Amino acid sequence: MWTLIIRRMLATIPVLATVAVIVFAILHVAPGDPAAVIAGDQATPQQILDIRTKLGLDLPFRDQFVLWLTNTLHGNFGISIFSNQPVGHLILQRLQPTIALTIATTIVTVALAVPIGVFAAWRAGSWIDRMLMSFAVLGFSFPVFVVGYILIYLFAVELKFLPIQGYRPLESGFWPFLRHLVLPSLALGMSFMALIARITRASVLEVLSQDHIRTARAKGLSVRQLLFDHALPNAAVPIVTIIGAGVAILLGGVVVTESVFAIPGLGRLVVDAILQRDYPVIQAVLLIFSVTYVFVNLAIDLIYVVVDPRIRY
Amino acid sequence: MADTVAATARALHSPRRRGLAWHARRNPSMALGLVILALVIIATALASRLTHYDPIAIDALARLKPPSAAHLLGTDMVGRDLWSRTIHGGRISLLIGIIVALLTTSIGLLIGLISGYSRAADAVLMRIMDGLMSIPAILLAIAFMAFMPASILTVVLAISIVEIPRVVRLVRGVVLSIREQAYVEAAVVSGSRVGRILIRHILPNTLAPLSVQATYVCAAAILFESLLSFLGAGTPPEVPSWGNIMAEGRTYFVLAPWIILAPGFMLSLTVLAINLLGDSLRDLLDPRFARRL
Numbered sequence: 382m383w384t385l386i387i388r389r390m391l392a393t394i395p396v397l398a399t400v401a402v403i404v405f406a407i408l409h410v411a412p413g414d415p416a417a418v419i420a421g422d423q424a425t426p427q428q429i430l431d432i433r434t435k436l437g438l439d440l441p442f443r444d445q446f447v448l449w450l451t452n453t454l455h456g457n458f459g460i461s462i463f464s465n466q467p468v469g470h471l472i473l474q475r476l477q478p479t480i481a482l483t484i485a486t487t488i489v490t491v492a493l494a495v496p497i498g499v500f501a502a503w504r505a506g507s508w509i510d511r512m513l514m515s516f517a518v519l520g521f522s523f524p525v526f527v528v529g530y531i532l533i534y535l536f537a538v539e540l541k542f543l544p545i546q547g548y549r550p551l552e553s554g555f556w557p558f559l560r561h562l563v564l565p566s567l568a569l570g571m572s573f574m575a576l577i578a579r580i581t582r583a584s585v586l587e588v589l590s591q592d593h594i595r596t597a598r599a600k601g602l603s604v605r606q607l608l609f610d611h612a613l614p615n616a617a618v619p620i621v622t623i624i625g626a627g628v629a630i631l632l633g634g635v636v637v638t639e640s641v642f643a644i645p646g647l648g649r650l651v652v653d654a655i656l657q658r659d660y661p662v663i664q665a666v667l668l669i670f671s672v673t674y675v676f677v678n679l680a681i682d683l684i685y686v687v688v689d690p691r692i693r694y
Numbered sequence: 695m696a697d698t699v700a701a702t703a704r705a706l707h708s709p710r711r712r713g714l715a716w717h718a719r720r721n722p723s724m725a726l727g728l729v730i731l732a733l734v735i736i737a738t739a740l741a742s743r744l745t746h747y748d749p750i751a752i753d754a755l756a757r758l759k760p761p762s763a764a765h766l767l768g769t770d771m772v773g774r775d776l777w778s779r780t781i782h783g784g785r786i787s788l789l790i791g792i793i794v795a796l797l798t799t800s801i802g803l804l805i806g807l808i809s810g811y812s813r814a815a816d817a818v819l820m821r822i823m824d825g826l827m828s829i830p831a832i833l834l835a836i837a838f839m840a841f842m843p844a845s846i847l848t849v850v851l852a853i854s855i856v857e858i859p860r861v862v863r864l865v866r867g868v869v870l871s872i873r874e875q876a877y878v879e880a881a882v883v884s885g886s887r888v889g890r891i892l893i894r895h896i897l898p899n900t901l902a903p904l905s906v907q908a909t910y911v912c913a914a915a916i917l918f919e920s921l922l923s924f925l926g927a928g929t930p931p932e933v934p935s936w937g938n939i940m941a942e943g944r945t946y947f948v949l950a951p952w953i954i955l956a957p958g959f960m961l962s963l964t965v966l967a968i969n970l971l972g973d974s975l976r977d978l979l980d981p982r983f984a985r986r987l
Contacts (some may be wrong), residue, residue: 395824396819396821396824396825398758398825398830399821399822399824399825400825400829401826402825402829403822403826404829407837407838407841408841410838410841410842415841418841419841478722487744490849518723518969518973519966519969521969522913522962522965522966522969523962523965523966524917524920524921524958524961524962524965526921526924526940526958527954527955527958527959527962529962530947530951530955530958531955531958532841533947534947534951534955538947538951545948553982563923628825629830629831632830632833633830633831633832635835636830636833636836636925637832637921637924637925640924640925651833651836652836652925652926652927654840655836655837655840655925655927656840656926656927658840658841663837663840666833667829667837669834670829670830670833671828671829671830672827674829674830675828687938
């Protein structure tokens, strides 16, 4: 088992290396002088020169990459071109809202979607199953920002239950913090929920046709025990896989959700940085999101090895 | 009686291909997808005949008007008619969806075939694809947009870069499973050249899953275009695409929610229709159901 775990961990190194190269190279994909691209259309030659020396763009390409990589590995993400603050500092300021939103969304999503999927599998073929699964297709097709505005319209503008936009940090009290997270996490979680519900239904349905379920039923177990103690654990692997894959949707969706709900998180930071062509900030956030994604998937693969002894790579 | 017997016998013996209408009647979600998509295409194609409002004509007297008989979906902050803007905006969205689907599947097919057949190329290509897929799609696309001149072509390129790795993976998977088949070995033994084997024996097997993937890519591209435009990093703002209309409506959402909701619903319905079509296409092309085709 240990060789397996170590081999899987080593396998992330080339992926991370490629991510680093891609993130670094994005600036150089653009035609023309990168410094001029960052400076924008109204820049003076002096400004362009400043940017070039500040970012080390006058160095040879390979030296630039090595310098950037060494700095990054030491936790030094450079200085923001726009605000002149260290990028690491900017990121720390914006971390809490994004983490809160991601965790709230994952909890809401899993807590709603898994029971829905199990229920649909139990009642497979009935009108309620068909209705739930049609909703799943709908949830999958309505993009985050449309769902977000529909929710704002219904619950904040019309019913006035919840705040329209904004974020309250945890320090300002748990209740306002929670109230501001309800709509964003529902909007962000919608397509994720649809995905998990569909997969849960399919994999529970498959388990339900197996012999041990028939035995359990013959023993006289209650439906709840049958579904949640016997069927669900055996159907867990595909569900956990899709939750891992869904993290990618979630991390991308954070960017949009934060824009819709005016949440000052990492997503907002990167969108602003992109509009201002603040290259060091873009690089750092891109890298953080990608590394998170790679590590979440690593963690999930490792959980399999521990949980399910049948799995061998 | 004799007629029925003859008809049954014909049905049993001729492997006749069923038409679209035949499938649509037996598959309500496919029918729904076709109907919605047809309506959206008709509305966007005949946009200038379905409304007498110019999508960019400003009318200072009709600012932020709610939906009414005069303005079906209301007006925006400078009095432009939203029904007109929404149906005209669909053109650019659908166009981008189709172009990206075609571009992505052809490039992805090419890379996938190479990757599936040559081990050396595979090692390099799959590293790049894994790396590209580890960066959240939206972020990769907007980061690409940040440093390129804003144009429709750049939007197409940005979305394609995000979608190509997914197509490559699919094609590569098919190639890897097909190359183990006895008939491919037979072709190798009988001296067929690599190019011929790829085109004659392997390529046809990729077409069914590829066409399903193409519909999903098309839906994703339409979604991405509107997302990028909505975030201000997409189609140039003067083009009334669905995402751009929604982006303009953000400040006025509480006063005039229809500016965002009208194109938003149109966009979602279009994506829904394409996804429904993709799902039914997948069910139809699944080898387990191949005999029914």
